[in-house]
Amino acid sequence: MSLSLPHVASYTRELPISLTRMYENAIDGEHLPWLHRTSFSHLEIIDKGSWGWRAKGNFVPKSFMNSMELELRLDREKNCWITRTTAGLGKGTEIWTHAFELEENKIKIVVDFYIPKLPNFLKNLYAEKLVQTYAQLYDEDLWMMATRQNELDRIKLGESIEPFESIELGLLVEIEKELPLTFSFNNNPYKLVKLDKKLLAFSATCPHMLGPLQDCDIDQGIVECPWHGYKFDVKSRKCISGARCKLAPAPRITIDDESGIITALT
Ligand code: FES
Ligand SMILES: [Fe+2]
Incomplete structure (x- = not known):
């Protein structure tokens, strides 16, 4: 958890997927402007690796007011990844996500939102918007992760099937x-x-x-x-x-x- 920023909201959800699919999704910054096109109009990956990614781009609608730079760092040992807004709209925001394996192909994520000090009415509006956005992002991510898992299972099954000509x-x-x-x-x-x-x-x-x-x-x-x-x-x-x-x-x-x-x- 962030030690220096006020905690403003949490979002918790169970997902019928494996931790492997979840981590894969977290460090894949490239999907944001495509899968999440209603939230990100543009995102350019500046750096990436097994540690996460850094990117700059725009939220929807695209305007200079909506530009930002983001960084996501994954800590597998702590089952956690932190998304930081390092510049632009929402600068200083930190979103901490912890993932817990409940059983095979079932995890629980707990997302905590920390934002820099803001007047109360703005803080509440921003927190509400973050939670709403995350619910939608995870709907979209779940479709991608579950479809990918089905595809991997299909390919594995196909290896044992005698092919038709x-x-x-x-x-x-x-x-x-x-x-x-x-x-x-x-x-x-x-x-x-x-x-x-x-x-x-x-x-x-x-x-x-x-x-x-x-x-x-x-x-x-x-x-x-x-x-x-x-x-x-x-x-x-x-x-x-x-x-x-x-x-x-x-x-x-x-x-x-x-x-x-x-x-x-x-
Ligand atoms: S472009 Fe990445 S899965 Fe198709
Ligand atoms: Fe995503």
Whole structure:
């Protein structure tokens, strides 16, 4: 706990995820302006490591009044991470989060908010806003952490499954009405789209941290991951945001001239 700042509020919540997922989320500053786009309009990571991260950016709405610099430091031994506002809006604020493992895949977090001395009415408003914001941030984080865990479990399970060489997806006339559509092949999700008048499948799992691409719009052959905003060219599979990751290979799609049946093949 902070020794020098007034404690103004707490937020406590149980989360059905592991401590590993929680720590991973805490030191991942990059997701803030994407997953939490309604709270952060922009955030640039200045430094990062297994210790945490430092960043500068803006809260929503973006304006010079809403700019800030943040630092998050994780102390695994104390099951705690501290987020400090080091400059800009809310300078001096410290948010201490302790995480307790209740059972496998179940933790409890206790968040304590400390803010520099403010007039009472402002202090209460700010504290209320912080608690509200954290409730929303954790709703969004929980979706990401739980989805990622499901994806990791799915991949593990897939390793023990005998792979198929092909599956029939259906009739062209029917499938065309449903595009873009998601299908599963060898326990992996793919999305089937029409690009340059041709059917094409691409992996619907982001290669960065397994973000879900199923529900993302495809704009001129580009898909953008909702978790960290990496963009991928679905044809070449390359990340056009500069990251070294690439979409996993997808099955080839063929159409039988006579029957009109669409098949996905390894
Ligand atoms: S999981 Fe990070 S960009 Fe997709
Ligand atoms: Fe988050």
